Amino acid sequence: MTEWRGERQARDARIAAGRTFAEGKVVPAGAVVDLLEVILRPGDRVCLEGDNQKQADCLARGLSACDPAKIHDLHMVQSGIVLPEHLDVFETGIAKRLDYSYSGPQGARIAKMLYGGQIELGAVHTYLELFARYFIDLTPNVALIAGVSADRNGNLYTGPNTEDTPTVVEATAFKNGVVVAQVNQIVDRVPRVDIPGDRVDFVVEADKPFYVEPLFTRDPAAMTETQILIAMMAIKGIYAEYGIRRLNHGIGFGTAAIELLLPTYGEKLGLKGKIATHWALNPHPTLIPAIESGWVKQVHCFGSEVGMDRYIRERPDIFFTGADGSLRSNRAFCQTAGLYACDMFIGATLQIDLMGHSSTVTQSRVAGFGGAPNMGSDPHGRRHPSDAWMKAGREGQIVGDPALMRGRKLVVQLVETFGDKLVPTFVEKLDALELARKIGLELAPVMIYADDVTHIVSEEGIANLLLCRDADEREQAIRGVAGYTEVGRGRDRAKVEELRARGIIRRPEDLGIEPLDADRALLAAKSIKDLVHWSGGLYEPPAKFRNW
Amino acid sequence: MESLTFRHTTHKPLPGSVPNAIIGVVASGNLEILLERVLPPDACEIAIETPIAGYGDVWEAVVADFVARAQPGGIRISINDGGARPDTVSLRLLQGARLMEA
Amino acid sequence: MAGDRAASIDPDALSWYEATARQRVAALADPGSFQEFLPPTERRMSPHLPLFDLPRAFDDGIVVGRATLDGGPVLIAAQEGRFMGGAFGEIHGGKLVGLLRAALDLKPKAVLILFDTGGVRLQEANAGETAIAETMRAIVEVRAAGIPVIGLIGGRAGCYGGGGLIAGTCSRLAVSESGRISVSGPEVIETNKGAEEFDSRDRALVWRTMGGKHRRLTGGADAFCADTVFAFRRAALGLIGRAPAFDLATLEAEQARLEDRIARFGDCRDATDVWRRLGVNDPETVPAMDTDAFEATVARVREADHDAR
Numbered sequence: 001m002t003e004w005r006g007e008r009q010a011r012d013a014r015i016a017a018g019r020t021f022a023e024g025k026v027v028p029a030g031a032v033v034d035l036l037e038v039i040l041r042p043g044d045r046v047c048l049e050g051d052n053q054k055q056a057d058c059l060a061r062g063l064s065a066c067d068p069a070k071i072h073d074l075h076m077v078q079s080g081i082v083l084p085e086h087l088d089v090f091e092t093g094i095a096k097r098l099d100y101s102y103s104g105p106q107g108a109r110i111a112k113m114l115y116g117g118q119i120e121l122g123a124v125h126t127y128l129e130l131f132a133r134y135f136i137d138l139t140p141n142v143a144l145i146a147g148v149s150a151d152r153n154g155n156l157y158t159g160p161n162t163e164d165t166p167t168v169v170e171a172t173a174f175k176n177g178v179v180v181a182q183v184n185q186i187v188d189r190v191p192r193v194d195i196p197g198d199r200v201d202f203v204v205e206a207d208k209p210f211y212v213e214p215l216f217t218r219d220p221a222a223m224t225e226t227q228i229l230i231a232m233m234a235i236k237g238i239y240a241e242y243g244i245r246r247l248n249h250g251i252g253f254g255t256a257a258i259e260l261l262l263p264t265y266g267e268k269l270g271l272k273g274k275i276a277t278h279w280a281l282n283p284h285p286t287l288i289p290a291i292e293s294g295w296v297k298q299v300h301c302f303g304s305e306v307g308m309d310r311y312i313r314e315r316p317d318i319f320f321t322g323a324d325g326s327l328r329s330n331r332a333f334c335q336t337a338g339l340y341a342c343d344m345f346i347g348a349t350l351q352i353d354l355m356g357h358s359s360t361v362t363q364s365r366v367a368g369f370g371g372a373p374n375m376g377s378d379p380h381g382r383r384h385p386s387d388a389w390m391k392a393g394r395e396g397q398i399v400g401d402p403a404l405m406r407g408r409k410l411v412v413q414l415v416e417t418f419g420d421k422l423v424p425t426f427v428e429k430l431d432a433l434e435l436a437r438k439i440g441l442e443l444a445p446v447m448i449y450a451d452d453v454t455h456i457v458s459e460e461g462i463a464n465l466l467l468c469r470d471a472d473e474r475e476q477a478i479r480g481v482a483g484y485t486e487v488g489r490g491r492d493r494a495k496v497e498e499l500r501a502r503g504i505i506r507r508p509e510d511l512g513i514e515p516l517d518a519d520r521a522l523l524a525a526k527s528i529k530d531l532v533h534w535s536g537g538l539y540e541p542p543a544k545f546r547n548w
Numbered sequence: 549m550e551s552l553t554f555r556h557t558t559h560k561p562l563p564g565s566v567p568n569a570i571i572g573v574v575a576s577g578n579l580e581i582l583l584e585r586v587l588p589p590d591a592c593e594i595a596i597e598t599p600i601a602g603y604g605d606v607w608e609a610v611v612a613d614f615v616a617r618a619q620p621g622g623i624r625i626s627i628n629d630g631g632a633r634p635d636t637v638s639l640r641l642l643q644g645a646r647l648m649e650a
Numbered sequence: 651m652a653g654d655r656a657a658s659i660d661p662d663a664l665s666w667y668e669a670t671a672r673q674r675v676a677a678l679a680d681p682g683s684f685q686e687f688l689p690p691t692e693r694r695m696s697p698h699l700p701l702f703d704l705p706r707a708f709d710d711g712i713v714v715g716r717a718t719l720d721g722g723p724v725l726i727a728a729q730e731g732r733f734m735g736g737a738f739g740e741i742h743g744g745k746l747v748g749l750l751r752a753a754l755d756l757k758p759k760a761v762l763i764l765f766d767t768g769g770v771r772l773q774e775a776n777a778g779e780t781a782i783a784e785t786m787r788a789i790v791e792v793r794a795a796g797i798p799v800i801g802l803i804g805g806r807a808g809c810y811g812g813g814g815l816i817a818g819t820c821s822r823l824a825v826s827e828s829g830r831i832s833v834s835g836p837e838v839i840e841t842n843k844g845a846e847e848f849d850s851r852d853r854a855l856v857w858r859t860m861g862g863k864h865r866r867l868t869g870g871a872d873a874f875c876a877d878t879v880f881a882f883r884r885a886a887l888g889l890i891g892r893a894p895a896f897d898l899a900t901l902e903a904e905q906a907r908l909e910d911r912i913a914r915f916g917d918c919r920d921a922t923d924v925w926r927r928l929g930v931n932d933p934e935t936v937p938a939m940d941t942d943a944f945e946a947t948v949a950r951v952r953e954a955d956h957d958a959r
Binding site for chain 2: 670672690691693700703704705706707708730732733
């Protein structure tokens with residue numbers, strides 16, 4: 001007779017075993033290892049919630065302290081490999097196989113462990129891909145998640161950094177999995193219910209609040225004239241040109257400079273209300289002046305940002321907030337929004353090759369993909385028009401029936417021709433290819449493929465790749481904005497001038513921009529303190545960003 | 549430290565009568581540029597002191613583009629480099645020329 | 651010599667913190683009045699830095715000269731905090747000492763020192779240390795000759811090491827919120843005493859302990875400015891007018907106040923404890939106060955106006 005309830009019975013058994021260490025659903029922090037050792041089985045698929053920002057660090061410490069004789073060969077399926085414990089478990093044999101998205105701070109160690117064979121890699125995903133696979137073939141048996149508070153029934157308040165939690169819980173709890181939540185505090189009544197209690201099996205009151213990294217804070221004091229010049233070109237040559245209202249920004253200084261130029265330079269150009277009104281974006285502190293000046297209509301967030309909580313609470317017309325007043329973020333929804341509801345992605349990269357493929361990989365680090373490949377791609381499934389999307393579509397159409405034309409999402413790379421230590425951004429060959437060969441990746445870690453990129457903006461000018469009609473034009477358009485890098489100096493000067501005459505390359509002077517006007521005086525805020533002033537004292541920057 | 553000197557002939561002198569000017573600060577990724585109106589009106593000399601060796605051809609290209617664009621005849625330009633990127637060098641050179649034209 | 655372009659912008663708006671030494675001097679003095687001694691064209695550069703393969707600056711990181719301030723003759727020295735952290739080397743120090751000694755002959759209404767320094771340049775430490783000592787000696791002589799020496803502090807590098815010692819010998823100091831005054835810097839303290847004693851990455855702690863507001867509240871600085879060249883100019887003019895006498899009575903009063911400070915605050919664990927004892931009602935709010943609110947707070951604190959630092 002076919003067994004239809006085997007998974008469910010196994011789940012019930014795990015929960016029953018775990019209850020011996022719990023009072024109801026509540027487990028003391030000191031019993032985490034005991035709990036994990038009875039609810040986990042060798043070979044389980046486990047999501048140890050490591051988001052872009054929020055980390056289930058107490059449960060991570062617990063998992064890494066489990067006895068490898070009891071718990072081994074786990075298959076970790078989580079978006080972020082961020083904490084040292086996330087990799088420690090592979091060294092001890094507790095975990096064996098890995099599917100993930102992003103490994104920023106652990107990028108160098110993960111490369112070494114992949115090379116050394118300590119990690120059996122499934123794949124490096126984008127966030128959306130990994131989330132999608134949670135529901136198809138990478139469904140967790142156990143999810144170890146993090147929230148701000150819970151009641152004794154397991155009703156969970158994630159706090160502003162909701163991030164991945166709803167997605168992880170959805171996949172686990174509704175497919176016979178066990179959900180363990182660490183919270184900073186157990187309370188009688190949670191401020192709002194982000195995850196209903198019947199999806200949470202155990203609640204651990206953590207020994208200290210979960211760790212959140214301020215990833216999206218860019219100090220205006222560090223912005224350079226070159227970044228300001230690039231931002232001016234982007235605003236005038238792309239935002240205004242295409243009338244970009246719905247957009248997603250990357251996290252670099254270049255896009256932060258754009259945010260700070262909207263209320264000054266953008267205002268002078270008369271663009272208020274015409275561009276940059278609807279956003280898929282984390283709550284960047286550098287967006288505060290644009291919000292306060294009335295540029296921004298609304299912002300949906302992947303996660304939150306340290307220090308922005310009070311400000312967001314006082315701006316519910318702009319942000320998505322709960323009945324309790326605090327931000328509700330959601331990475332899966334915001335990624336989808338960025339993919340399908342935005343007309344432009346604009347962000348930085350570390351390397352661009354002659355065709356426009358780009359990568360943030362350096363030879364010794366596997367940083368993963370995160371969300372950029374989805375944000376920075378043209379979704380072929382999109383079917384709703386907008387002026388910006390249609391204009392880009394027309395520019396990109398080479399052959400075919402205009403009646404069957406479809407639009408294009410703008411994918412803009414914002415780069416300085418040289419990075420730190422005079423490392424060139426433009427290269428003949430991406431380091432990603434060498435890395436893929438060295439550690440045997442089937443797919444080279446290319447962040448954004450050339451066929452998705454529509455524009456490259458450097459301090460030398462804007463290259464509009466939509467208007468290039470063949471591979472040679474494309475190469476010369478890229479060389480033509482590559483400055484004094486070897487790639488840039490290797491340009492065919494006559495061809496580049498021809499491209500410029502056709503508007504494929506546009507220099508600052510072609511846009512009516514005087515490079516000497518690119519002054520820090522243009523920044524709406526020149527320091528973190530200025531951002532605090534703009535926010536009326538509501539933004540509370542972390543100590544490391546203060547100079548007062 | 550690497551020392552580089554480039555000499556160019558220009559079509560015309562740099563306009564203005566400011567005898568000398570200085571722009572920028574020697575700091576990481578930055579540089580200072582001293583401009584002095586001391587040469588014959590069709591001559592320009594650029595002397596560079598840089599802690600980063602091996603970028604002579606990049607400096608040469610940056611300087612040549614600047615001379616072609618600004619026509620800084622009569623000007624001796626002395627640079628103390630703190631490891632500035634080429635775009636910063638270009639920007640400072642143009643800023644310096646503008647000060648001399650005032 | 652033509653200075654940085656931004657010097658021509660409205661000094662009301664020019665940020666002291668953001669400005670270069672040359673921009674500060676040009677905007678602080680009466681327009682067009684500044685005459686530089688040993689300008690960059692003289693190329694008086696460090697003889698030591700090439701030995702370490704380090705770049706030099708044409709002015710060795712300090713601008714010195716004469717100018718007028720509201721019509722009155724002054725001598726000005728301005729350190730460039732972005733060149734080697736504004737540190738004292740042989741030429742740098744020599745230019746400052748020379749300027750102070752010249753004051754004895756030129757008899758200006760005041761000498762203004764625009765501090766922006768981390769202390770002594772490690773690569774030429776002996777010359778730098780000597781310069782610190784010579785500068786303090788020269789300041790004493792200038793003050794004894796009846797010429798006030800006013801320190802203005804609000805740059806990126808703060809006023810640390812020997813710069814902090816020199817500041818202690820000035821007649822009066824003006825400081826902005828960004829300005830920090832101390833001898834050992836945060837990293838030095840952490841290295842020697844541990845992060846438990848002083849976490850240098852906790853920048854709020856650094857500013858509470860060494861920043862402009864704390865120095866002003868305890869009387870370590872005599873004026874507090876908004877971060878504009880205009881505010882520093884106004885503060886400098888005000889301080890020149892009320893420089894203390896340089897005599898035994900002043901020194902003895904300073905000593906007595908320093909002893910009193912240890913007695914009153916020696917057991918405090920944090921600057922906020924000090925502020926509370928000084929009579930600040932809500933010390934936690936001090937770091938976030940704007941200039942006007944802070945000035946109002948200072949006006950209620952008696953200790954803010956004395957000469958002991």
